[in-house]
Amino acid sequence: MSHGKQFTLYTHKGGPNGWKAALVLEELGLTYEPVFLDFNSGEHKAPPYLKINPNGRIPAIIDHKNNDFIVWESNALIQYLVDKYDTGRKVSVAPGTDAYYTQLQWLYFQASGQGPYFGQAAWFMVYHPEKVPSAVERYVNETKRVLGVLEGELSKREFLVGDKATIADFVFIPWNDGALHFLLKDADVDTEFPAVAKWHKKLLARPAIAKVWAERAEAQQAK
Known part of the structure; x- marks a missing residue:
């Protein structure tokens, strides 16, 4: 593979965690080549x-500019990206500060709380071979x-860490x-979680995120 771009990103067209990485790469202006793995063939x-x-x-x-250094686990690789390449703190906060640990707190919460629970909800709603209403x-x-946890925080502040959008939000x-x-397609999320809905829309309107979201839609429509 030619390494004309700094990073190779191994990802999946539908997998949420891969798009998290793409969002941060794009926000930082880092060049990358996505490689979409075929889960159906077990790639x-x-x-x-x-x-x-x-x-x-x-x-x-x-990272081809760092001796082909490899990082996996989505939030670990995101932390790597900002620690190494966001020296101007465009979308992160400085290591060692109190805010840095607040940022880590939200990264860990996303990885241990949001991702697994949302993923299990999707599994039992769509992919599990038997209907298990109690699990759903x-x-x-x-x-x-x-x-609700996010709603509680975002009803008091615009972003999760400090006064700017960071990787903790992305x-x-x-x-x-x-x-x-x-x-939650049958729920009125704008009414039940108004701060979350507003925050989500605001993040999607960021130029870098909008660009990745358009690429996501194109990739998911392609056969």
Whole structure:
């Protein structure tokens, strides 16, 4: 593979976590080549990819300007990107500050709370071979609980950390999009979670994020 761009991003057209990485790469103006893995053929579990990410999940990045350094786990690679390349703190806060640990707090909450619960809700609603109403109810309720945590914070402030949009906000976008438009499609989210809905729309209006979101739509429509 020719490395005309700084990063190779191993991702998936539908996988929310890969789009989290793309959002941050674009916000930082870092060049990258996306490689969309075919989950149906098990490409993410095949030996060539397992050499990159032994966990067999997406995303993973290779930084070709840093001796082909590999990072996997979405929020770890996002932290790598800002620690190494956001020296001007455009979309992050300085390491060692109190705000830095608040930023980490939200990254961890997204990875341990939002992603798994929203993902399980989608699994039991769509992919599980048997209908398990109690499981759907549990994970939809957890989805609402997580949104409620965000609602509580965002009703008091514009962004999760400080007075600007940061990676702490960006990492929630792909999963929240799935919740607002699919998992909770029968709910009135603008009424139930007005601060979250406003925040989400504001983030999607950012030029870099709008660009990635258009690329996402194009990729998901392509066969």
